[in-house]
Amino acid sequence: MKTLIEINNISKAFGKKVIFKDFNLEIKEGQKVALMGANGCGKTTLVEMIAQFSKPDSGEIKINLEDNIKQEIGIQLQEGNWPTGITAHNMLDFYKAVYPKLTKEWEEKIKKVFEIDEFIDRPLKKLSGGQRQRFNAMISIMNNPKIIILDELTTGLDMELQFKIIDFFSKNTKEFNQTLLLVSHHPEEVEEMCDRLIIIKDSKVFYDDSIVNTIKKHKSVRALMDKFFKGEI
Numbered sequence: 001m002k003t004l005i006e007i008n009n010i011s012k013a014f015g016k017k018v019i020f021k022d023f024n025l026e027i028k029e030g031q032k033v034a035l036m037g038a039n040g041c042g043k044t045t046l047v048e049m050i051a052q053f054s055k056p057d058s059g060e061i062k063i064n065l066e067d068n069i070k071q072e073i074g075i076q077l078q079e080g081n082w083p084t085g086i087t088a089h090n091m092l093d094f095y096k097a098v099y100p101k102l103t104k105e106w107e108e109k110i111k112k113v114f115e116i117d118e119f120i121d122r123p124l125k126k127l128s129g130g131q132r133q134r135f136n137a138m139i140s141i142m143n144n145p146k147i148i149i150l151d152e153l154t155t156g157l158d159m160e161l162q163f164k165i166i167d168f169f170s171k172n173t174k175e176f177n178q179t180l181l182l183v184s185h186h187p188e189e190v191e192e193m194c195d196r197l198i199i200i201k202d203s204k205v206f207y208d209d210s211i212v213n214t215i216k217k218h219k220s221v222r223a224l225m226d227k228f229f230k231g232e233i
């Protein structure tokens with residue numbers, strides 16, 4: 001398996017607050033990696049650097065892709081500061097112009113999965129939290145890219161939609177051998193969608209093992225996280 005994402009000795013601070021110090025990580029092509037850890041440990045900061053939204057202060061992040069990297073990394077948007085009046089329809093038109101690979105068939109498929117038609121012509125600013133979450137998650141898969149980054153995928157979604165969307169990403173990432181980075185606080189979703197678990201603590205990788213081994217050793221991801229937060233591992 002080729003190494004797709006190489007993070008070499010990166011450091012990142014906001015003012016005096018050090019988030020990462022000499023941080024290293026390798027992610028192989030096709031791996032489905034969960035990033036877990038306490039609030040504020042740096043998960044979002046890390047995935048935003050991988051998605052090239054921001055840069056480390058030192059060190060490097062290498063994405064080993066020959067294609068246009070920007071087209072091949074799909075990231076779930078965080079709460080967008082949408083201009084007043086912009087609708088999901090307008091945004092879809094924009095993405096169609098940006099992503100030449102996006103076919104009508106794929107567009108119809110993902111609109112159905114995320115149930116976008118229900119609010120497609122309403123301003124994004126006026127949508128409910130769950131509707132915005134669905135739209136923001138759909139953006140990550142518009143181009144069906146090689147690397148998918150999901151940050152708190154299911155927050156605010158009702159149970160039916162959670163099951164449907166988790167099931168969609170689980171199947172799709174396997175079918176297309178996509179590499180997944182899932183920032184999550186939900187152990188069950190991690191077990192279903194991922195094959196590797198990384199816990200970040202004190203600006204380092206604190207835990208890194210396969211989900212299979214984690215379940216063998218700790219019974220479940222939930223049990224492991226319980227021990228982690230109690231300081232028992």
Ligand SMILES: Nc1ncnc2c1ncn2[C@@H]1O[C@H](COP(=O)(O)OP(=O)(O)OP(=O)(O)O)[C@@H](O)[C@H]1O
Binds near residue numbers: 039040045
């Ligand atoms: N642009 C910024 N300016 C200043 N501080 C920031 C900025 N972005 C993040 N931080 C700080 O960096 C730290 C890491 O934030 P980050 O959002 O990466 O954590 P996280 O692990 O994703 O947290 P959560 O689980 O709460 O989502 C936090 O203390 C946060 O307040």
